[in-house]
Amino acid sequence: MSKLDELYRLHRLLDGRRTGIARADLIGAHDFARATLSRLIADLRNKLNAPLIHDKDRGGYRYDTADGRFALPGLWFTADELLALVTLKHLLSNLEPGLLEDHLRPLQTRIDQLLASRHLSLGEAGRIRLLAMAARHKNPRHFQIVAGAVLQRHRLRIDYYNRERDESTAREISPQRLAHYRNNWYLDAWCHDKKSLRSFAVECIREVEPLTKPAKTVAESTLNRELGSSYGIFSGKPRAVAVLVFTAKRARWVAEEIWHPEQQSRWLADGRYELRVPYSDDRELLMDVLKYGAEVEVVAPDEFREVVKNALDAAASQYWRGKSKGSGFEPGGE
Known part of the structure; x- marks a missing residue:
């Protein structure tokens, strides 16, 4: 034993x-x-x-408690250790059959056992290089309580900070699963106050209290449909499909990328690349489009095309203002 x-x-x-x-x-x-x-x-x-x-x-x-009970922590490792373990699991799962298949299978089994046991003592991560871009600070204690609730299937009471509205609200939630997305952790949960599924950024949980009530269980198919079918981390069923056309040069990179599990793509006769992605909320898609600048055009829908145009106009106007203030230069001048 x-x-x-x-x-x-x-x-x-x-x-x-x-x-x-x-x-x-x-x-x-x-x-x-x-x-x-x-x-x-x-x-x-x-x-x-x-x-x-x-x-x-x-x-x-x-x-030494009133009723003689004590709840063991559900997760005995940090967010970074869990990421290392899950990354290894995904790497092994996605490897095509090869010469090392028989040798790697025991390692896959051992990792599965470690995950199943909810305990970790891996020590050094080894020679795997993971570059964390724009990872946000998180409270290790909050992460462990949240992850424990996911595994042990009990509810949480949280104080959650909404950055967009700059306000905090108290919620009672039933955790469903954790998602590691773009170097940050998100909690998919049923919100008993809103009576619907929500995704919560773990670092925005300011206070967390485990509850003895059992968590409401939501079917995985429902979770995937409500939280996993749209673009990026935003929930909701897709309401539109963005049609993006990349220049022939940029297509060399984008054609190898997966932006969405249900994306559709094709090469155009002139060497450009057309990508179609479903979305429900355009905020994250907007950020991804803007980083390609002049090397991508939003063809449809008109609503999203206008959003991108307005964002580019607003960005350009800042540079015109800055130039005119610094040197007296005016757009269209000598």
């Missing part, structure tokens, strides 16, 4: 008891090795912050 299994076994014996368990009984009746028991007790106290005490008046070891 692994150390993790032994720790869970000891926890189950202690959890919910109002009277303690004597050390002799744990060693004799429950078959814990003496050295192992000492190590498990230390781990519960020091690594998992369990309120484990030895109460002689009540017969031995117990959790």
Whole structure:
């Protein structure tokens, strides 16, 4: 039996008891090795912050809580460790069959076991280079509580900060799954206040409190339809399809990219590349289009074409103003 299994076994014996368990009984009746028991007790106290005490008046070891209960953390590793583990899993899963297939299969199995056990002790990530671009600061404790709720299927009460409205609101949510997107973590959850599915940026959770209520379960097919069918992180069913045409030069890069699982594309006769992507909210798509500047044209829909045009006009106007203020230069002048 692994150390993790032994720790869970000891926890189950202690959890919910109002009277303690004597050390002799744990060693004799429950078959814990003496050295192992000492190590498990230390781990519960020091690594998992369990309120484990030895109460002689009540017969031995117990959790020092009103009802004798203590909820183990659902996740015992950091967001960065989880990312490393999941990245390895995805890399192995997406490898085409080759010479090393038989040698890598045991590694795939071991990673699956680590994920299933919800415990990690990988140490150094090794020689995998991950470049985190625009990753936002997150609260490690909040991440672990949120991830634990996802795995253990219980509700959370959160104070959530909305950057666009610059305000915080209290929510009761049923976590469904975690998503790591563009170097940041998002929580897909059922919001009991809004009566609908929502995606929450984990770093915007200012306060979080685990609740004893079981989480409402939403079918994976519904999650994918409501939260995974549109463009980027924004939820909602797609309401339009953006038609983007890239220059022949930029097409060398874009033709190799997947912008959306349901995208459609084709090469045009003059070497340009047409990409069609569904979207519900144009904000993220706008940012991705703008970074290509003059090397992409929005052909349709007219509504989104106008949004991009207005954004480019607003950006250009800042440079005209800056130039005129600094040197007296006016658009159209000598």
